[in-house]
Amino acid sequence: MSDPDWSVQLRGHLGNLHLDIRFVSAAGPTLIIGPNGSGKTTVLRAIAGAAAGLEGRIVLRGRTLMDSSASATLPPEDRGIGYVPQGFALFPHLRTLENVAFGCGRGRAARLRAERSLDQLEARHLSDRRPYQLSGGERQRVALARALAIDPAGLLLDEPLSALDVSHRRSVRALLARHLADAALACIVVTHDLRDVMALSGQVVVLEAGRVLQCGSMREIANAPASEFAAEFFGPLREGVAT
Amino acid sequence: MVALGSGLFIFLLLPIAALFLASSPSELWVALQHPLVLPALALSARTTCFSLAIIVVTGTPLAWFLARTHARWARIIEPVVELPIVIPPAVMGIALLLAFGRHGLLGPFLSNFGPSIPFTSVAVIMAQVLVAAPFYVQSATTGFRSVDEDLLLVARTLGASPVGAFLRVAVPVALPSLVGGAALSWARAIGEFGATLLFAGNFPGRTQTMPLSIYSALHSDIRVATAIAIVLAIIAFATLLAARVGRNWFLYGTRTSGRGTRT
Numbered sequence: 001m002s003d004p005d006w007s008v009q010l011r012g013h014l015g016n017l018h019l020d021i022r023f024v025s026a027a028g029p030t031l032i033i034g035p036n037g038s039g040k041t042t043v044l045r046a047i048a049g050a051a052a053g054l055e056g057r058i059v060l061r062g063r064t065l066m067d068s069s070a071s072a073t074l075p076p077e078d079r080g081i082g083y084v085p086q087g088f089a090l091f092p093h094l095r096t097l098e099n100v101a102f103g104c105g106r107g108r109a110a111r112l113r114a115e116r117s118l119d120q121l122e123a124r125h126l127s128d129r130r131p132y133q134l135s136g137g138e139r140q141r142v143a144l145a146r147a148l149a150i151d152p153a154g155l156l157l158d159e160p161l162s163a164l165d166v167s168h169r170r171s172v173r174a175l176l177a178r179h180l181a182d183a184a185l186a187c188i189v190v191t192h193d194l195r196d197v198m199a200l201s202g203q204v205v206v207l208e209a210g211r212v213l214q215c216g217s218m219r220e221i222a223n224a225p226a227s228e229f230a231a232e233f234f235g236p237l238r239e240g241v242a243t
Numbered sequence: 244m245v246a247l248g249s250g251l252f253i254f255l256l257l258p259i260a261a262l263f264l265a266s267s268p269s270e271l272w273v274a275l276q277h278p279l280v281l282p283a284l285a286l287s288a289r290t291t292c293f294s295l296a297i298i299v300v301t302g303t304p305l306a307w308f309l310a311r312t313h314a315r316w317a318r319i320i321e322p323v324v325e326l327p328i329v330i331p332p333a334v335m336g337i338a339l340l341l342a343f344g345r346h347g348l349l350g351p352f353l354s355n356f357g358p359s360i361p362f363t364s365v366a367v368i369m370a371q372v373l374v375a376a377p378f379y380v381q382s383a384t385t386g387f388r389s390v391d392e393d394l395l396l397v398a399r400t401l402g403a404s405p406v407g408a409f410l411r412v413a414v415p416v417a418l419p420s421l422v423g424g425a426a427l428s429w430a431r432a433i434g435e436f437g438a439t440l441l442f443a444g445n446f447p448g449r450t451q452t453m454p455l456s457i458y459s460a461l462h463s464d465i466r467v468a469t470a471i472a473i474v475l476a477i478i479a480f481a482t483l484l485a486a487r488v489g490r491n492w493f494l495y496g497t498r499t500s501g502r503g504t505r506t
Contacts, residue, residue, distance in 0.1 A: 050396050076399035083400045089393040093415040102411075103401030150401060 003062035005186035006030060006154075010046055012054035017042070019054065019210040025203045029180050030188045033197065034207030035229050040190040041086065043207070044156045047188065048083040049076025060154050060186055079154075082147030086158040088139045090131040096142050097127040103150040117149035118142075121175070137168035144179070155180075155187040161196060173199050194236055206230050262476060265469045274470035282448045283456035283471070290364060290452060291432045294371035298428055302380045303421070307409065309380070310387030321384070328377045335373055336441025343369070343442075366443035367450050371432040379428035386420025387413060419490045426486035430479055 005028075010021045019039050023030075032040050046054055047065065055068040065081075066073045091099050101114035118124045123141040126134060134142065140160060147155060160176060161169050177199045180187050189200060197204060197218055204221050206214040206229070214226040222234035266274065274280075309321055327335055342348045343366075345359045353360065360366050390413045398408040414421070436454040443450035445459060453475055460468035 045396065048396055048400050050392070075404075076396065077402045077404060079400065081400050083397055085393040085397065087391075087393065089391060089397045091394060091398075091412055091416070093418075102398065102403075146397075146401070 003059075005061060006047075006188065007057070007059040008043070008047065010043065010051070010054050010056040010058070012056075014039075014042055014053060017210045019043075021056075021207070021210070021212055023205050023212050023215050025205070025215075027186075029200045029202030030205060031197050031200060031202050032188060032190045032205045032207060033192065033230075033233055034213075037209075038207040039210045040207055041158055044083070044085075044158050044188065044190060047154070048081050048156055049074070049079055063153070080150070080152050082150060082152035082155045084140075084143045084147050084155075084157045084160060087163065088143035090134075090139055090143060090146075092131050094130075095127065096123070096129050096131075096134070099131070099142060100146045100149050102146065114145075114149055117145040120148070120179075121145045135168075136164045137172055140164060140172055141175070144176075148179075153186065155185045157187065157189045159190055159192065161191070161193060169195075176200065192233075194233060198237075206233075259476065262469070262472060266466060266473070270466065271470050271473060274464075274466045275474070277460070277464070277467045277470075279447065279451075279456045279460055279467060280471060283451050283453045284474070286364070286367070286448065286450075287433055287452040290367045290371060291429055293368050294375060294432045295425060295429045297368070297372050298376045298379050298432075299421075299425060302376055303383060303414075306380050306383035307387050307413070309384045310390075324380050325377050327374050328381075332370075332374055332435065332437030333441060336370065336438035339366070339370060339373065339438060339442040361442055362444040362446065362450060364443075364449055367439055367452060370438040370442050371435045374435050374438055375428040375432035378431055379424040382420050382424025382427065383417065386417030386424070389420070390416045422489050423486050426482050426489070430482045433478060434475065 004024045004026050007024045008021060010019055012019050017037065017039055019042060021039065021043055032043065034040050042054075045051070046056075047058055049065075051066060051073075056066065057064070057068070058066040060079075060081075064072055064074075065079050091102065094102070097111070097114055097118070100117055101110045104110035104113045115124060115127070118127065121141045121144055123138065123145055126138055126142060129138075131139060131142075140163070144157075144160075157176075161172060164172055173196060176189075180189075180200060189196065189202075191197060201218065204214075204216060204218055205212055206221065206227065208227055208229060214221055214230060218234070218237070221230055222237045225231035225234060305324070309317065309324075330338075340347060340361060343353065343360045344350055345354065345361070350359070360369070394412050394416065395408050398412045399405070403411060433452075434454055435452070436458070439450065439452060440455060440458075445451050445455045447456075447459075451459065453471055457468045457471045457475075460471060
């Protein structure tokens with residue numbers, strides 16, 4: 001039997017939020033949904049390595065990234081996690097190619113690796129631009145190329161499509177779906193858009209007020225939503241099923 | 244409203260204009276040959292460079308700490324760092340004497356290590372660091388606060404150590420604030436008068452910096468005082484200009500000019 005992709009347990013207080021999260025997810029993208037302030041971004045940041053004030057255990061495919069009880073917590077640079085935060089966090093002082101090469105080491109090999117990653121996301125032509133010269137969709141692709149350039153074991157995407165206008169969303173969503181399926185990556189996507197969940201088809205984790213309310217496939221949750229939020233989120237799908 | 248505002252503007256401008264109208268270039272050149280001038284200029288250049296180096300090397304880590312910490316007790320550090328901005332320089336001079344003077348708080352302890360500090364070039368540097376450092380720390384702290392947490396976390400996930408993320412991301416992103424703060428701080432150091440006079444005295448070649456030489460020249464020859472004042476004013480203008488140009492340079496990169504447009 002193979003290890004699950006993710007096994008996450010996190011507890012602690014962050015401001016007014018009392019976090020108590022547990023979920024295990026099998027292969028395929030894990031999609032975290034939940035209302036604002038439910039702790040979605042906190043969970044991603046903790047997995048990436050910023051878990052100040054939190055206790056728990058995070059295991060990625062059998063490899064322990066964090067274990068507060070055994071004080072066996074890896075620093076972010078040793079986790080092999082690609083992280084694309086909301087807003088993408090491109091380094092404003094670096095050109096596209098330098099952004100993507102940031103994690104690839106130095107010299108010619110790093111440059112080649114960065115160029116290959118940009119090629120895969122059809123963003124090579126943006127190499128010499130600075131972040132402020134890029135559109136939302138272009139930033140998204142550069143940030144993704146940067147995260148994938150280090151050949152990560154896991155990929156974390158926080159609201160990957162929310163900053164894009166409607167016309168770009170569809171193409172980037174398709175691109176994401178293709179890449180996440182290809183790369184055989186363990187990945188977690190935070191989203192508030194049902195169309196993302198449908199396009200990426202994986203296991204859904206519903207967060208509310210710092211707790212996991214429900215966990216399962218899109219169908220399972222749509223058929224028996226445990227909260228008003230989940231019912232509303234999957235509303236269009238339920239109506240689609242009914243008619 | 245307009246009259247009040249322009250009144251203040253004219254009032255700010257008038258003394259500076261008067262200073263530059265006070266002597267012709269040839270008069271200025273002659274006055275600058277006076278024996279007071281060159282040693283004071285050299286001492287000011289030497290001491291302010293030392294002071295700025297000390298301020299940047301120690302102020303940058305302090306500013307980084309202040310910008311990143313969430314600890315409650317750290318909140319009292321910031322007002323303490325800013326105190327020298329509001330406390331009169333003469334008061335800081337007395338305070339320095341009481342701390343490092345022969346009979347001061349640390350005086351007996353320091354006397355074990357060598358000659359006393361007051362009335363030496365070291366005292367000049369100490370006075371400058373004390374009054375000028377807050378401007379750098381304040382500006383650098385603001386700059387570091389504007390560095391998004393996500394930028395640093397992403398840098399770490401891409402393999403950078405904490406120091407690597409600081410040097411490769413935080414410093415370049417905050418560079419305009421660091422440079423602006425350093426310029427302001429250096430300008431404050433080169434103009435330092437009160438604390439220097441009280442703690443370091445007014446000895447030509449040893450502690451007589453340019454502002455102190457203006458004070459000395461005023462007793463003998465006002466033309467010399469004016470000439471030194473003009474040189475200091477020009478240095479101040481140049482610093483302001485360099486800081487502004489430098490800021491834009493760092494903000495927009497070297498090749499892309501001024502205002503970049505999104506495409």
